[in-house]
Amino acid sequence: MAAVAAAGIVALTKWLRRRIVGRGYADAMRVSRKPAWQAVGLLAAVWAVAVLSGCAPVSEEPVPEEPASVEPSTAPTWPPTLPTDGNVEECIQYSMALFGVEDPEQLTEVDCRGMATLDGIEQLAALPNLTELKFIDNPSLTDFAPLSELAGHPTLATLWLVNNPHLSDLTPIAGMTGLTYLEVTDGPLADLRPLMELTGLNKLTLAGFGNLTDVSPLAGLTGLTDLGLSRNPAVTDLTPLAGLGGLSRLLVTESPDLTDVTPLADLTGLIELHLTTNVSLSDLTPLAGLTNLERLYLDGNTSLTDLSPLSGLTNLTELDLTGSAAQDVSPLAGLEGLFIYQ
Numbered sequence: 001m002a003a004v005a006a007a008g009i010v011a012l013t014k015w016l017r018r019r020i021v022g023r024g025y026a027d028a029m030r031v032s033r034k035p036a037w038q039a040v041g042l043l044a045a046v047w048a049v050a051v052l053s054g055c056a057p058v059s060e061e062p063v064p065e066e067p068a069s070v071e072p073s074t075a076p077t078w079p080p081t082l083p084t085d086g087n088v089e090e091c092i093q094y095s096m097a098l099f100g101v102e103d104p105e106q107l108t109e110v111d112c113r114g115m116a117t118l119d120g121i122e123q124l125a126a127l128p129n130l131t132e133l134k135f136i137d138n139p140s141l142t143d144f145a146p147l148s149e150l151a152g153h154p155t156l157a158t159l160w161l162v163n164n165p166h167l168s169d170l171t172p173i174a175g176m177t178g179l180t181y182l183e184v185t186d187g188p189l190a191d192l193r194p195l196m197e198l199t200g201l202n203k204l205t206l207a208g209f210g211n212l213t214d215v216s217p218l219a220g221l222t223g224l225t226d227l228g229l230s231r232n233p234a235v236t237d238l239t240p241l242a243g244l245g246g247l248s249r250l251l252v253t254e255s256p257d258l259t260d261v262t263p264l265a266d267l268t269g270l271i272e273l274h275l276t277t278n279v280s281l282s283d284l285t286p287l288a289g290l291t292n293l294e295r296l297y298l299d300g301n302t303s304l305t306d307l308s309p310l311s312g313l314t315n316l317t318e319l320d321l322t323g324s325a326a327q328d329v330s331p332l333a334g335l336e337g338l339f340i341y342q
Helices: 002-023 034-053 088-099 145-150
Strands: 109-112 132-136 158-162 181-185 203-207 226-230 249-253 272-274 295-297 318-320 339-341
Parallel strands (some): 109 132, 203 226, 226 249
16 A cells, blocks of 8 residues: 555656646746646645655655855955046045945045046045045146145144155145145155145155255254155255254165265254265264164265264164175274174
8 A cells, every 4th residue: 555655656746846847946836827836735735645654755856946046246356446547536435445444434544546636635625534645656647736625634644645746846735734744755846845834744754856955944844753855866955954853763865965964963862864875975973972873774875984983872773884885893892782784
């Protein structure tokens, strides 16, 4: 009896499978397909009887399953695509993706690259939490005047203007008196007078300006603790720096005609001094009184031979003479703990 029931169930199962699978499972399940629903109900009843009688057959063929639907990925690509000939709106969208921010009002840092225009800069001015703004590598950007709309921003403290080959005038940033950090590099800049009112600056970097000769506008920035003047080959007069007594770190590098560092003699608060690759520099006498110096970098100074002015710098722990002409370090023998790179 059980064998007969089992044989009947197998036959009925095959018939129903052909009926349902042949039409497609989705079609068979539609309400309008009443025969299919009846067939499924009948199959369920037969299976129930078979289970109760202990003679349910083992399926001979797997019934294909409906493939699971796959939702398209909405995850953002990483890294975000840099704007090309972009505008301020694209810059904000790029920064949101870069820093994982969903609401622009949450942005504290905005990174603008590949810009062609500053149209829409009022969107930056409206960001309530903006503290750091970067304009880096913008070869197509020619008009920087709209930057003036950021004057007086209540939270903006850090500004980078790096490698913008058409930036020749800093007047648009003259009103950003809340800045504490400013880095401007690589362009035709020659006039630093717009910086005179930025007296809140603690750190300033000016590098890569072939036309820059006069640094006198910096004389009043007495709040500076870190000043970088690198790759400005025409800067040879350091007199305006003499009054910046708050400096703890100073870089004056790659000025091939610099011969006189006398104005640095009164910067007794200096802890780190870079005078790298100033190939005409030979006299270090003005540094003799900088007794707080801990790190001094004189590498690449091919005219430098006499190190005796450094013999009294008792706090000096690191001295770089790599590539310089100074080979005799015996005057420094009394400086305990000094490591010399040669």
